[in-house]
Amino acid sequence: MNSAERRRQQERVADDLRAPEVTSDARAAAESRPSTHGGPPGGRTRLFESLRDRNFQWYFASLLGNFSSMNMQMFIRGWLVFELTGSFAALGVMSLANGVSGLALAMVGGVMADRVRQRKYVVQIGQAINAAVALGVGGLIATDALRFEHLIVAAVIQGAVQNTIMPSRQALTPEVVGMDRLMNALALNTAGMNSARLLMPGLAGWMVGALGGGGGDIAPAQYVYYAMSGLYVWSIVALLPVKIEDRIAPAGEPRPALGDLADGFRYIAHDRVIRMLLLANFFMVWFSMTYFMLLPGFAKEVLDTGPERLGLMTSLSGVGSLAGSLIVATLPNRNRARILLLSSLLLGVALLAFSMSTSYWLSVAILMVVGLGQAGRMSLSNVLVQSYVDDAYRGRVMAVYMMEFSLMSIGIFAFGMLANVIGPQLTVGGSAVGLLVLAGGLLLFAPSYRRLQ
Numbered sequence: 327m328n329s330a331e332r333r334r335q336q337e338r339v340a341d342d343l344r345a346p347e348v349t350s351d352a353r354a355a356a357e358s359r360p361s362t363h364g365g366p367p368g369g370r371t372r373l374f375e376s377l378r379d380r381n382f383q384w385y386f387a388s389l390l391g392n393f394s395s396m397n398m399q400m401f402i403r404g405w406l407v408f409e410l411t412g413s414f415a416a417l418g419v420m421s422l423a424n425g426v427s428g429l430a431l432a433m434v435g436g437v438m439a440d441r442v443r444q445r446k447y448v449v450q451i452g453q454a455i456n457a458a459v460a461l462g463v464g465g466l467i468a469t470d471a472l473r474f475e476h477l478i479v480a481a482v483i484q485g486a487v488q489n490t491i492m493p494s495r496q497a498l499t500p501e502v503v504g505m506d507r508l509m510n511a512l513a514l515n516t517a518g519m520n521s522a523r524l525l526m527p528g529l530a531g532w533m534v535g536a537l538g539g540g541g542g543d544i545a546p547a548q549y550v551y552y553a554m555s556g557l558y559v560w561s562i563v564a565l566l567p568v569k570i571e572d573r574i575a576p577a578g579e580p581r582p583a584l585g586d587l588a589d590g591f592r593y594i595a596h597d598r599v600i601r602m603l604l605l606a607n608f609f610m611v612w613f614s615m616t617y618f619m620l621l622p623g624f625a626k627e628v629l630d631t632g633p634e635r636l637g638l639m640t641s642l643s644g645v646g647s648l649a650g651s652l653i654v655a656t657l658p659n660r661n662r663a664r665i666l667l668l669s670s671l672l673l674g675v676a677l678l679a680f681s682m683s684t685s686y687w688l689s690v691a692i693l694m695v696v697g698l699g700q701a702g703r704m705s706l707s708n709v710l711v712q713s714y715v716d717d718a719y720r721g722r723v724m725a726v727y728m729m730e731f732s733l734m735s736i737g738i739f740a741f742g743m744l745a746n747v748i749g750p751q752l753t754v755g756g757s758a759v760g761l762l763v764l765a766g767g768l769l770l771f772a773p774s775y776r777r778l779q
Contacts, residue, residue: 373656376503376511384567385502389515391561392453393522395460395554399484401527401637402550403477404622405534409544410474414623414750418742421619423478424485435490436725437586440718445494445501446570450562452491457558459483464551467544489728496724500712501570509662509709510655516705517651520697524644531637590722599714602775604726606768607707613761614673614700616741617680617754624750629686639686643693650701659713662706663778669702670765674758681755710778 376382407416439445463480466472503511530550537546594600617624625636650669657665676695683689708727715723745753768775 373510373652374514376507376514379503379507381569382503382511384564385498386514386518388449388561388564388568390518390522391557391559391564393519394526395456395557395561397519397522397526397640398530398550398554398557399460400618401530401640402534402547402554403481404619405531405636406472406544406547407474407477408622408626410472410477414620414742414745416474416742417619417623418739418745420477420481421742422739424481427482427485427489431486432489432493432725432729433587433590433722435728436493436590436722438490439493439497439721439725440586440590441721442494444570445498445721446565446568448494449491449498450565452487453558453562455487456484457555457562459487460551460555460558464548464555467548467551470545472544489725492728493721493725496708496712496728497720498570500717500720502568505713508712509657509659509705512709512712513651513655513657513705516701516708517648517655520644520647520651520701522644523697524641524648526641527644528637528641531635531640534637535632586722590719590726593716593719594723594726597714598774599778600711600723603707603711603714603778604723606764606775607711607727609764610670610703610707610761613757613764614670614677614703616757617677617696620742620745620750620754623745624754628684628750629689631686635686639690639693642690643697646694646697646699647701648697650698651705654702654705660779662710664769664776666703666706666710667765667769667776669699669706670761671699671769673699673703674762674765677758677761678755681751681758714778 377386403420404417407420410416435448438448442448459480463472463476466476499511499515500508530553533550533553534546537549594604621640622636625631625639629635629639631639654665673696676692676699680689680692680696683692711723711727712720741753741757
C-alpha cells in the first residue's frame with residue numbers, strides 16, 4: 327500500500343469512528359488497522375485463498391476435528407438429557423452449567439493467550455482434557471451408570487476447558503494466515519464448522535438409531551462419545567505440524583495476572599468500536615441461538631420426531647450455513663457491518679417462520695435459511711472484532727467475545743424455563759422478534775455501527 331492509499335484509508339476509518347466518545351488511543355489504533363481493499367493477485371478467486379497455505383491446511387484440519395466432535399456433542403448431549411428427564415428445564419440447566427463454568431474461566435484464558443509464547447500448546451492441552459471427558463461419559467453409558475448429574479459435571483468441565491482455550495484458538499488465526507487473509511480464513515473456519523454441522527449430527531443420530539437407540543435405550547450413545555474422543559485426539563495431532571513463531575514476551579518484569587485482566591477491561595471500556603461490537607454481538611447471539619438449545623425438545627414435542635430425524639434436521643440446517651460461509655469467504659473487505667446486519671434480519675425472519683411451523687420438512691427447509699443467516703452473522707461478527715482490536719489485547723478481547731457465549735448459555739436457562747410454561751414455539755418466536763428489533767434498530771439508527779468496514 328503506498329502512502330496516498332494509506333492516508334485515504336486512515337481518513338475513511340477516522341470518519342467512521344468520529345464521535346465524542348472516541349478516545350485518541352482508539353482512533354490511533356483504528357488508523358493502524360488493515361486495509362479494507364485488495365484481494366488475491368491475478369484476479370484469482372478469493373474462496374480458497376487461505377487454504378493455499380500449507381500451514382493453514384494443518385490448522386484447518388485440526389479445527390475440523392474439533393468442530394466435528396463439538397457438533398456430535400451438541401446433538402447427543404441434548405438428546406440424552408431429554409431422554410433421561412423429558413424436561414425443557416433440564417435442557418436449560420445443562421446450558422446454565424456449561425455457561426457458568428465457561429464464564430468463570432474465559433478471562434483467565436484471555437490473559438493466558440496474551441502471555442504464552444505458543445498459543446497452540448494451550449489448545450492441545452485443552453483438547454486432551456476434552457478427549458478424556460468424552461471417553462469417561464462413554465464408559466458411564468456402557469456400564470449403565472450414566473445419570474443426568476454426570477452430564478452436568480461433563481458440561482461444567484468442558485465449558486471451562488472450551489472457554490479457557492478459545493481465546494488462544496481465536497488469536498491463532500491471524501498468526502497463521504496474517505491480517506490480509508483474515509476474513510477469508512475466518513469464513514473458511516465457519517464453513518468447516520458448518521460442514522461438520524451438516525454431517526456429524528446426522529451421523530450421530532444415525533449411529534444411535536441404527537444401533538437400537540430411542541424409546542428409553544441410551545446404550546448406543548456410548549459409541550458417539552468414543553468417536554468424539556478420537557476426533558479430539560486428531561485435533562491435537564493435526565496441530566503438531568503448524569509452524570508459528572514464538573511470541574516475544576513483553577519487556578520488563580511480568581505483571582500480575584489481575585493487572586493484565588484489569589487492563590483488558592479498561593481497553594474495552596475506552597475503545598468505543600470494540601465495546602459496541604461486543605455488546606451488539608452478545609444480544610445477537612442470545613436471541614439467535616435460543617432455538618438450537620431447545621431443538622431436541624422442540625423436535626419431539628412439536629414435530630413428533632425421533633433421534634434419526636433430529637440428527638437429520640440438525641445436519642440439513644448446515645446446508646444453508648455452509649453456503650453462507652462460502653459466500654462470505656468470497657466477499658471483499660468492505661461493508662462488513664452492513665452485511666452482518668442484513669444477515670441477522672434474514673435470520674430473525676427465518677426463526678419466526680420456524681417457530682410457527684408444525685411440519686417436519688417445512689421446518690427443515692426453514693432451518694436451511696436460518697443457517698444461511700447464522701453463517702453471515704457468525705463470520706462477520708468475528709472478523710470485525712479481530713480487525714479492529716489492537717494485537718496486544720487480542721487474547722483478552724477474544725476472551726470477552728467468547729465469554730458472551732457463556733452469558734448466552736446462562737440466559738438460555740431462562741428461555742428453557744419459559745418454554746416449560748408457554749411452550750417452545752412461543753419462546754423461539756419471541757427470541758426471533760428480539761433479534762429483528764435489534765438488527766433493524768442498528769441498521770436504521772446506528773450509522774457508526776453499520777459503516778464499519
